Amino acid sequence: MVKSEYQNSKELRVNNVLTIDGPSGVGKGTVARVMAQKLDWNLLDSGAIYRAFALAVEARGVNIADESALQKIAQTLDLEFKTEQDSELVSVFLEGRNVSKTLRTEQTGEIASKIASIGVVRTALLKRQQDFAQAPGLVADGRDMGTVVFADAPFKVFLTASAQERAKRRLKQLQAQGTMGIMSQILAEVVARDERDCSRKNSPLKPANDALIIDTTELSIDKVIAQVSELMKT
Numbered sequence: 001m002v003k004s005e006y007q008n009s010k011e012l013r014v015n016n017v018l019t020i021d022g023p024s025g026v027g028k029g030t031v032a033r034v035m036a037q038k039l040d041w042n043l044l045d046s047g048a049i050y051r052a053f054a055l056a057v058e059a060r061g062v063n064i065a066d067e068s069a070l071q072k073i074a075q076t077l078d079l080e081f082k083t084e085q086d087s088e089l090v091s092v093f094l095e096g097r098n099v100s101k102t103l104r105t106e107q108t109g110e111i112a113s114k115i116a117s118i119g120v121v122r123t124a125l126l127k128r129q130q131d132f133a134q135a136p137g138l139v140a141d142g143r144d145m146g147t148v149v150f151a152d153a154p155f156k157v158f159l160t161a162s163a164q165e166r167a168k169r170r171l172k173q174l175q176a177q178g179t180m181g182i183m184s185q186i187l188a189e190v191v192a193r194d195e196r197d198c199s200r201k202n203s204p205l206k207p208a209n210d211a212l213i214i215d216t217t218e219l220s221i222d223k224v225i226a227q228v229s230e231l232m233k234t
């Protein structure tokens with residue numbers, strides 16, 4: 001688990017994967033980013049892949065019932081993640097265009113959640129996600145990182161928090177970006193997205209049997225990081 005052990009290896013090292021799954025707005029992204037920085041490991045924001053895919057589908061005006069068209073787009077998705085120089089921020093480029101901002105809208109999340117329930121799409125995007133498992137290690141955040149994409153990972157965390165708390169965090173995030181939000185509307189969106197992500201047939205949102213479940217409703221980020229770091233020592 002020490003960085004130098006694997007520095008020269010580019011092959012997949014399942015021993016060095018930390019998966020962080022959970023529902024929308026639970027803070028997975030922040031915890032994953034901090035852990036990746038702490039460990040000096042690579043970072044996979046799998047939700048960004050589904051969101052970019054949703055943008056590509058929308059841009060082409062493809063009907064989401066047309067599975068073969070969706071499969072083709074997923075297989076040929078021209079997507080690149082670039083870390084900004086002198087910053088830990090990662091920008092997402094779709095067909096050469098920086099889509100980092102558009103990616104984060106509620107509307108894109110909503111479409112991503114709908115398309116992500118389709119089996120052929122998940123299969124087509126699977127290897128792309130697994131390819132992120134490069135030396136020295138990977139922190140992967142999403143819905144099915146611990147159950148499907150990196151089922152053999154030795155470190156698995158599942159974050160939860162009440163829907164009310166997650167909606168509150170989302171509202172704060174929007175306000176910080178200078179965007180207006182209505183609490184009741186955000187809460188309804190959070191609940192609807194949970195329902196869809198948990199009840200789908202393909203890779204539903206659920207904790208892996210061997211995941212550490214952390215309820216973050218009453219916890220600060222620092223406390224969550226401390227628990228995840230503790231898990232990695234065992």
Ligand code: DC
Nearest residue numbers: 046047048050112113116142143144
């Ligand atoms: O984590 P996020 O909100 O950026 O993800 C957007 C949607 O993408 C989410 O509602 C469901 C889907 N998703 C998924 O099905 N599997 C993943 N591993 C990550 C995201």
